[in-house]
Amino acid sequence: MAYPDHLEALNKAFSGIGVDENSLISIVANSNHEHKKSFRKGCSKLFIEDQNGFERMDQSIIKNLKLEFKRFRDAVVLSLLHPWERDARLIEKAMKKGQKHYDVIVEIACTRSSNELLGARKAYHSLFHHSVEEHLATHVKGCERKLLVALVSAYRYEGPKVNEDVVKSEAEILSNAIKNADKRKPIEDEDTIMILATRSKPHLKAVYEHYNKICDKSLTEDLEAEGILKDTVECLCTPETYFTRILDAGLSVDGDEESKRAVTRVIVTQREALVKEGYAPNKIQGILTGHYKDFILGSLAREEMNKPL
Amino acid sequence: MATIDVPNQVSFLEDAEALRKACQGWGTDEKAIISVLGHRNAAQRKQIRLAYEELYQEDLIKRLESELSGDFERAVYRWILDPADRDAVLANVAIRKSSPDHHVIIEISCTRSPEELLAVRRAYQARYKHSLEEDVAAHTKGDIRKLLVALVSAFRYDGEEINTRLANSEAETLHDAIKDKAFNHEEVIRILSTRSKMQLMATFNRYRDNQSTSITKNLPGASGDEFLLALRTAVRCLNDPKKYFEKVLRSSIKRTGTDEDALTRVIVTRAEKDLKEIKNLYYKRNSVPLDQAVAKDTSGDYKAFLLTLMGKED
Numbered sequence: 001m002a003y004p005d006h007l008e009a010l011n012k013a014f015s016g017i018g019v020d021e022n023s024l025i026s027i028v029a030n031s032n033h034e035h036k037k038s039f040r041k042g043c044s045k046l047f048i049e050d051q052n053g054f055e056r057m058d059q060s061i062i063k064n065l066k067l068e069f070k071r072f073r074d075a076v077v078l079s080l081l082h083p084w085e086r087d088a089r090l091i092e093k094a095m096k097k098g099q100k101h102y103d104v105i106v107e108i109a110c111t112r113s114s115n116e117l118l119g120a121r122k123a124y125h126s127l128f129h130h131s132v133e134e135h136l137a138t139h140v141k142g143c144e145r146k147l148l149v150a151l152v153s154a155y156r157y158e159g160p161k162v163n164e165d166v167v168k169s170e171a172e173i174l175s176n177a178i179k180n181a182d183k184r185k186p187i188e189d190e191d192t193i194m195i196l197a198t199r200s201k202p203h204l205k206a207v208y209e210h211y212n213k214i215c216d217k218s219l220t221e222d223l224e225a226e227g228i229l230k231d232t233v234e235c236l237c238t239p240e241t242y243f244t245r246i247l248d249a250g251l252s253v254d255g256d257e258e259s260k261r262a263v264t265r266v267i268v269t270q271r272e273a274l275v276k277e278g279y280a281p282n283k284i285q286g287i288l289t290g291h292y293k294d295f296i297l298g299s300l301a302r303e304e305m306n307k308p309l
Numbered sequence: 310m311a312t313i314d315v316p317n318q319v320s321f322l323e324d325a326e327a328l329r330k331a332c333q334g335w336g337t338d339e340k341a342i343i344s345v346l347g348h349r350n351a352a353q354r355k356q357i358r359l360a361y362e363e364l365y366q367e368d369l370i371k372r373l374e375s376e377l378s379g380d381f382e383r384a385v386y387r388w389i390l391d392p393a394d395r396d397a398v399l400a401n402v403a404i405r406k407s408s409p410d411h412h413v414i415i416e417i418s419c420t421r422s423p424e425e426l427l428a429v430r431r432a433y434q435a436r437y438k439h440s441l442e443e444d445v446a447a448h449t450k451g452d453i454r455k456l457l458v459a460l461v462s463a464f465r466y467d468g469e470e471i472n473t474r475l476a477n478s479e480a481e482t483l484h485d486a487i488k489d490k491a492f493n494h495e496e497v498i499r500i501l502s503t504r505s506k507m508q509l510m511a512t513f514n515r516y517r518d519n520q521s522t523s524i525t526k527n528l529p530g531a532s533g534d535e536f537l538l539a540l541r542t543a544v545r546c547l548n549d550p551k552k553y554f555e556k557v558l559r560s561s562i563k564r565t566g567t568d569e570d571a572l573t574r575v576i577v578t579r580a581e582k583d584l585k586e587i588k589n590l591y592y593k594r595n596s597v598p599l600d601q602a603v604a605k606d607t608s609g610d611y612k613a614f615l616l617t618l619m620g621k622e623d
Contacts, residue, residue, distance in 0.1 A: 118427065121464045131466045134503040146495075149503070153462035155430050157440045166447075190455065198443040198458065 006035070007042045014045065017251070017260055018292025019068045067257060071264065072292040078268045079299065084119035087112065088127055090265065091120065091152070095139050101258070102144055103231045104265070105136070107242070109151035110235035111270075114158055121152070143188050144228055150197035151232065157200040167203065170195050171210040178222050187229045196232055208237040240277060243270055247279070251287050267296055275300055310585040312620035315350050324349070325361040328369065337376045339610040346389060347617035350581055354389055381611040384573045388618070392578075393428035396421065397436055399574060400429065400461075404448050411453060411535070412542045413574070414445060418460040419546035420553070423467050430461070452494045452536045459502035460543065466505040473515075476508065480515035487527050494536070501543050513548045524548075551583055555590040558599065567606045572615070576603075580618040588619065 006027050013020035013027070031039070040047045040055035046065075047055040078086055087108050094104035109117060124132040133149050140148055177189040186192050196204070211219045220238065223230035234242040243266055249255055250263035267274065279300075288296055324345050331341035349357065361369040373385055387395050396417050403410035418426060433441040445457050479500050486493045504512070516524045525548070528541040545553040554575050561571035579587060591599040603615055 118464070125464075125466050125468075129466060129468055129470055131464055131503060131505070133463065134466065134505070137499045137503045149499075150458075150462070153459070153464070154442070155427075155434075155440055155462070157434050157438060157443065159434075159438050161438050194446040194454070194458065198440060198446045200440070200443070 006031075007039060010039060010043060011045055013289070014065070014068070016287050016289040016293075017068070017263070018071045018288050018290040019065075020290040021072075022290070071260075072290065072295055074261075075264045075268060075292060075295050075299075078264060079295075082123070083116060083269075084123035085127065086269070087116070087120035088123040088132070091124070091132060092128060092135070095136060099142065099144070102140070102148060102228050104262075105148055106151060106228050106231045107235055109148075109154065110232060111239050111242075114154070114156050117152070118155060143185055147187055147193050147197070147229065147232065150193050154197050156198070159200070160202050162200075162203050162206045164206075167206040167210050170199070171207045171214060174207065174211060174219065175215055181226075186223070186226055192229075196229075196236065201236055204233075204236045208233070240273070243273070244279075247283075251283055253287070264296075267299060271299055310583060311350075311581045312584040312588070313348065313350065313580050313618055314620055314622070315348055315353070319349065319353055321353070321356040321360040322364070324353075324357045325364050325369075328357070328361060328373075329365060332372055332376045339377070339381065340613070342373070342377075342385065343610065343614050343617050346385065347614060351392055355391060358389070377610075379611065380569045380573065380607075381609065381614060383569075384577060384611060384614055387573060387577045388580075388614075391432070392581075393425065393432040394436065395578070396425075396429040397433035397441070399578075400433060400441060401437055401444070404444050409448050411449075411457060411539050414457055415460060415539060415542045416546055416553075416557075418457075418463065419543055420550040423463070423465045426461070427464060452498075453539055455494070456498050456502070456536070456539055456543070459498050463502050465503070468505060469507050470505075471507055471511040473511065476511040476515045477519075479504070479512045480519055483512070483516060483524060484520060484527075487524070497540065501540070501547065506547060509547050513544065551586050551590055554579060554583075554587050555594060558587070558591060559595065562602050562606050569607075569611070572603070572607075576615050576618050584619060 009023055010027050013023040028036075028039075046061055047057055050056040081089070091105050091108055094101040108120065112120065121132050124130070124135075128135065132152050136149050136152060137145065173191050173195065174186075177184075177186045177192045180186075180189075195207070199207070208219050215222065219233050220230055220241075223233055231242070234245075246259075246262045246266050250259040250261075250266075252259075284293070284296060284300075327341055327345050331338035331345075345357075346354065358369045361367070361372075370386065370389055373389065374382065377385055387398070390398060400414055400417055403413035417429065421429065430441050433439075433444075437444065442458050442462050445461055446454060449457055482493075482496050483500060486497045500512070501509070513524055520527070525541055525544055528537055528544060542553075545556075557571050557575050561568035561575070575587075576584065588599045591597075591602075595602070600616060600619055600621060603619070604612060607615060
């Protein structure tokens with residue numbers, strides 16, 4: 001029995017995002033009492049010496065392990081759900097979790113097509129017996145409320161037609177709202193909300209471009225301090241940038257749990273777009289592990305196979 | 310209940326031919342047009358248009374637009390459109406007025422079912438290449454804008470469930486908001502534009518129980534405040550749409566000079582829905598049958614067409 005190897009393998013099985021189920025089976029299932037004792041003594045990542053003479057697994061470690069084991073399951077379920085149900089559930093969960101998770105609501109409201117968002121609203125009726133705007137309007141108490149309700153209620157025109165004059169004047173309006181940020185938060189500015197929540201995406205992309213011209217900085221840069229308002233603009237005008245940012249954060253070594261969850265969400269919901277952009281799977285390869293890794297890589301590969309030759 | 314009288318057997322080809330015949334030659338046979346179109350429901354009218362297009366390679370609507378004129382033409386045009394398309398046209402007309410017709414927008418967004426409103430939004434995009442909410446937002450300002458955009462964007466839950474505790478607390482919220490003339494508009498808009506219709510009716514009932522007076526009485530109709538007026542319309546449409554439509558009809562006829570826009574709009578949009586009940590309400594309120602009042606105040610083909618939609622036998 002190559003004990004140091006097994007210890008190293010055990011540590012490795014618990015590193016990264018997800019867990020290496022196969023290694024765990026071959027190491028742990030086959031271990032006897034003595035082996036496990038050695039593991040506990042040697043695996044400082046998981047066990048600490050307790051004053052009462054045993055090796056204890058810390059509560060936070062148990063919690064983290066549960067999350068890592070669960071990752072594969074959550075990815076599969078999310079993948080199986082009808083997109084409408086999936087999005088409705090994601091919104092409801094984010095809303096319940098509170099302010100730090102409102103960016104998920106923005107992501108869904110702003111990156112889905114008009115009909116996909118409508119579908120999510122219908123699913124919300126079926127699942128939660130209320131309209132999504134009704135729940136948001138009651139649960140979100142702070143300054144984000146108006147923007148969030150407006151964004152989920154949108155049924156944007158999806159044609160390419162854009163009126164240049166309106167683009168210019170609306171870029172000005174946004175610029176003024178940002179300049180006056182010390183007097184009133186842009187997220188509470190009615191005109192800003194109306195523009196971002198009702199205009200078509202091609203129109204908003206043109207506004208984004210024009211803003212860059214007149215202000216020398218991009219709209220997202222100038223909204224850096226404005227929380228979900230920045231996410232809104234990013235999702236509507238430069239979604240690729242938004243998703244890349246989210247994935248990079250989630251796949252980094254020191255990403256937090258929410259960032260890691262975002263990886264599952266983004267890859268499951270944005271498969272087509274990611275493959276089209278050629279999002280590099282090697283990044284994923286290095287950090288993910290186990291069934292979770294296989295599932296994620298498999299999702300992206302399958303999409304590859306669906307592409308026309 | 311609907312008032313239009315539709316025959317059991319209908320041949321779309323024959324109807325198309327009859328309409329073609331009515332439009333040929335020197336004059337137009339308006340009576341023939343009324344006797345066909347005035348007795349067909351929405352699904353049938355759509356089939357007739359398709360049959361006409363196939364037979365004569367021409368859009369029936371365009372043909373009628375060129376043959377007819379005045380109030381009669383406007384009424385027939387609105388009648389022949391698909392209900393969702395019709396509402397989209399009505400909304401657009403209301404928005405584009407130099408002083409937008411807020412109450413028409415409120416009427417459409419509050420009296421149609423959630424699915425119907427979605428269909429209107431789709432039809433609006435198809436026709437005008439903008440979203441309905443975008444156009445409403447671009448043509449209105451201030452609190453009115455917030456209210457109207459919220460109302461047209463709503464996709465209300467369609468269920469029967471009522472939360473009585475919530476109805477009570479929101480009735481209180483509404484009361485407080487109305488009482489301080491320095492309104493908390495945000496809360497009023499939130500409640501009126503997001504709650505399901507059943508929940509809202511429960512709320513309005515609680516309001517009446519708590520305050521011993523209906524909420525509409527506390528939103529005076531004669532005030533000059535645009536926002537208050539809009540709120541009042543919204544509440545009336547949500548609370549009791551038939552009663553609201555009766556009032557619109559009554560006002561449209563009563564005035565010196567008839568408001569043909571409103572008269573046409575209500576009759577055309579409700580003839581296949583609940584015009585019968587509205588007629589009953591009208592009679593109860595005015596001791597005069599609606600048919601009689603309309604006949605007195607209109608004339609010619611326009612009058613004949615309206616009366617046909619209201620169920621008059623030829």
